[in-house]
Amino acid sequence: MCGIVGLHLRNPALYPRLGELLGGMLGEMQDRGADSAGIAVYGDPTWSPAGHGCVSLLETGIGVEGLGEAAAAVSGALGGEVAAQLVDDTLQLSAQVTAEELLAATKGVFPQALVAGFGEDLAVLKGVGAPRDLVENWGLAGASGWQGVGHTRMATESAVTPSGCHPYAVGPEQCLVHNGSFSNHATIRRELRAVGVEFDSQNDTEVGARFVAHQLAQGKDIETALKELCATFDGFYTLLVSNRDSFAVVRDAIACKPAVIAETDDWVAMASEYRALAHLPGVENARIWEPEPEVVYAWTR
Structure with missing residues (x-):
């Protein structure tokens, strides 16, 4: 049930x-x-800004103190600016690229993380x-x-x-x-x-x-x-x-x-x-x- x-x-x-x-x-x-x-x-x-690709990640091991480092790492892999925030245990990433492009960069930085969801205008918790x-x-x-x-x-x-x-x-x-x-x-x-x-x-x-x-x-x-x-x-x-x-x-x-x-x-x-x-x-x-x-x-x- x-x-x-x-x-x-x-x-x-x-x-x-x-x-x-x-x-x-x-x-x-x-x-x-x-x-x-x-x-x-x-x-x-806030969670999924309009016109941005978004990725929701779980099991990253990232805390509030690590948000800046996480955003910088994914930004480097993407070749563009990435915003990062924590919503309880979910690391929510967004950037002005397609969700698929952001997802590919994210997987390169967090290969073991669980992708809870991805797409434009979408947050998954x-x-x-x-x-x-x-x-x-x-x-x-x-x-x-x-x-x-x-x-x-x-x-x-x-x-x-x-x-x-x-x-x-x-x-x-x-x-x-x-x-x-x-x-x-x-x-x-x-x-x-x-x-x-x-x-x-x-x-x-x-x-x-x-x-x-x-x-x-x-x-x-x-x-x-x-x-x-x-x-x-x-x-x-x-x-x-x-x-x-x-x-x-x-x-x-x-x-x-x-x-x-x-x-x-x-x-x-x-x-x-x-x-x-x-x-x-x-x-x-x-x-x-x-x-x-x-x-x-x-x-x-």
Whole structure:
């Protein structure tokens, strides 16, 4: 049992409240997974400045006193100025280059670090511990932007470590969170490795994220990629997949994992349970429904 949440804001007047609203949603899902949590935030000007490539790193061993040295090392590898900041345990880097260029330079300096996410306008934070505590440590209430996703984890498939936390953000601006389990993930992992896809963990969710990223890299749109996932993966799941411009939800053929979607003129939101949506502004006037099995629900910014 895990908890997933997502919020896609349509009304720019709500952008300053993204972190506050997302943090409240995540906190309501704490009893669905209290061992670890993660978020992806699109558009916060402090964590991911507009027009900058961004990389989120974990397991770097860098503290506040080492930020200057870390920024200088990546700047040297990149050949341009890099800004560095710590958001709890996450080293957040940004530069006025593509995210892929910054990622390549970063990997040269921190080859053993865990890449939590990369892309324009994207910050990904993960941590082990109670979700409400992590929300406070991240200062999430002060974050702004147009879209966010989150996950609270009850580990079943792999160890409780940052590499096992969701979201899995393995392609540029892409994130996936998952409630459920894939029963044939080992077979699909071997097939993806055979075509050159690399993995950071033994988590079954990472296989789903890598599969979707591989489909998108081949030029497929998100709806097609998720339909391919439904045809390929066995198991029980609710998935939320996002990039900087879209937000999509799908459930397996039996749809035994809970999910609810709510939509207003101001926002679209989904969560494992309605209580995570109950505090959203205007929810009393929202259209609310449970997603149908194997139907892809998608919204574009």
